[in-house]
Amino acid sequence: MLAQEIIRLKRESHTLTRDHIEEFVRGLVDNSWSDAQVGSMAMAMFIRGLREEETTFLTLAMKDSGSALDWSGVGLAGPILDKHSSGGVGDKVSLPLAAIVSACGGYVPMISGRGLGHTGGTLDKLEAIPGYRTTVSADEIRKVMHEAGCAIVGQTAQLVPADRRLYAIRDLTGTVDSLPLITASILSKKLSAGLQGLVMDVKVGNGAFSTKLEDATELAESLVSIAGKAGLPTRAWISDMGQVLGSTCGNALEVREAISLLRNERSEPRLLELVRGLAAEMLLLGNLAPSIPDALRRVDDVIADGAALEKFARMVAALGGPEDFTDNPGAYMPEAPFIVDVVADSDGWLAEVMTRDIGLFVVELGGGRKNADDKIDQRVGLSQVASIGCQLSRGDLIARAHCATVEQAERAQRDLGRLFVLSQTAIDPRPVMIQRFES
The missing domain is CATH 1.20.970.10 (Transferase, Pyrimidine Nucleoside Phosphorylase; Chain C)
Structure with a gap:
């Protein structure tokens, strides 16, 4: 032919x-x-x-273009489940989510990627942990799954080689933004992981690749439909990416925020809601809970009693990180040398966040790649980022910038405030979980 x-x-x-x-x-x-x-x-x-x-x-x-992950003989006592996000600024959901679902009896082989454009990558975040290996063999993934119940790693050379070549050529030929090709790329990798259930988090907003709700809806419907035809039970949620998810963006800062959530410390409400909601969907798919309310209770229990934190600690240690990392993550991840406050220049309610520009700002700080072989500065980024709807007075903190140089710090104080738009009238907070789809 x-x-x-x-x-x-x-x-x-x-x-x-x-x-x-x-x-x-x-x-x-x-x-x-x-x-x-x-x-x-x-x-x-x-x-x-x-x-x-x-x-x-x-x-x-x-x-079928390569080998699939084979779970026979590993001795896994629960369903094999996963979650995938279409990408966003400050999206560290995968880190606590995998550990939570594992603590509830699921097994999560999460094949993740690196940052793309203005969005952060899960592998880049985890590589902020000293010694953590994101490139491992299929046999090592099986071993870590047995020991920890979850493994967040990169794609092995044997998994879906056709997609690696096709994606590279799509990137060079301006054909990345094709709904069928995006669907096939995502689902071929998930199917090769031997999953029994998948939850998709499709982002929409000015910090997402889908800026319009109709585009995000089309992608969610395509993913759920094709996954169903391929025999993989799938749920999808459209979630808001019109502002930073959580209160941090930047690799080491996001890892710390994820650990804080697992330690049952104060969490940014939108991040916690999305983590709980997606985890509950995974438990339902795996028949680990009979209803969403029951699933949410299980999620809250494994956070409260430390079981989810223990799963994350086991995964980190099994993949080469420090055994006591979750006890004191700050001891292992150095801070940026220059930390400055960005403050409101007037009174008002935070009405809009230029989320994509914030993601690009973090890339400019060194927290992402401009070229494929760039080395990431894991220390830089933003923390204490304000959320839409909060009321601010002149001089109140909007964000704290973690910078590698004095020049970066000066630029942050000069320019970053422009990416946060205030209104003189009260603004309602936006819902983070917008619409649900199922096959």
Whole structure:
């Protein structure tokens, strides 16, 4: 079957068969399709779109392009569950969530990624912990799952190799923002992890890749539908990314905030609500609770009694981090040398946050990558970030900037306040969990 003929069919809006799509995926893996042909196919898919059955075929073919995680013989006594986020500023939900679900009897093999653009990456956050290894073999993932019940790591070389090549070429050819290709990319990796249930957190707002509710809705519906057709029970929530999630953004700062939540210390309400809500959905999917209220009670119990914190500690130690990390995380993660307060220049209610610009500001501080091989400064970022709806007086703290240089600190005090817009009338807080979908 000629590559150019399959490309022509999609270019002319024909529906591709399973055989066509499996041939394309084989070409991705064995390099019988050139980069030019893959780029042409991606562009044809981007412009002409894919029907649901085509997206399902692509998802399954990419899942089968490498080896899957095999849990037989590991001795896991509960369901294998996971959660995936479409990405946001300050989104550290995965860190406490995996430990909470594990403490409730689930097993969470979370294959995570790095920061993309203005959004932070879960792997980058965890690498703020000295010694923590995000690149491990499938056998090591199985071992950590048995020991700790959760493992937040990167994709192994054997998992979904077709997606790695296709994504790299999509990134170079301007075809990343294709709903079917996004759906297939996410779900092929999740299916290869041998899951029995998946919860999707689809972000919407000025700090998300989907800035409009209709786009986020379309993505959530696509993910739930295709996952169901592929045999993976899935729930999805659209959640707000019109402001920083939690009170921090920046890798080490976000790890500390996640640990504070697990230690049952004071947590930013929106972050806690989203963590509890997504964890409850995972427990329902895994038949670990009969209802949402029961699931929420279980979540609260494992936070209150320290069981979730213990699971996180075991995972960190099993993956090379300090055994006593959760006892005193600040001892292992140095602070930025210059910490300055950014304050309100007038009275009012916080009405709008330029969330994407805040994410880019953290990247400029060194907390993200401008180029793929950039080294991240784990210390920098923002803490004590104000939430929409809070009332402020002139001189009140809006955020605290953690900077590597005097110049960065001066810029933060000069420019950062402009990213927080005040209103002279009261503003209601925004709901963090907006809409639910299920297959």
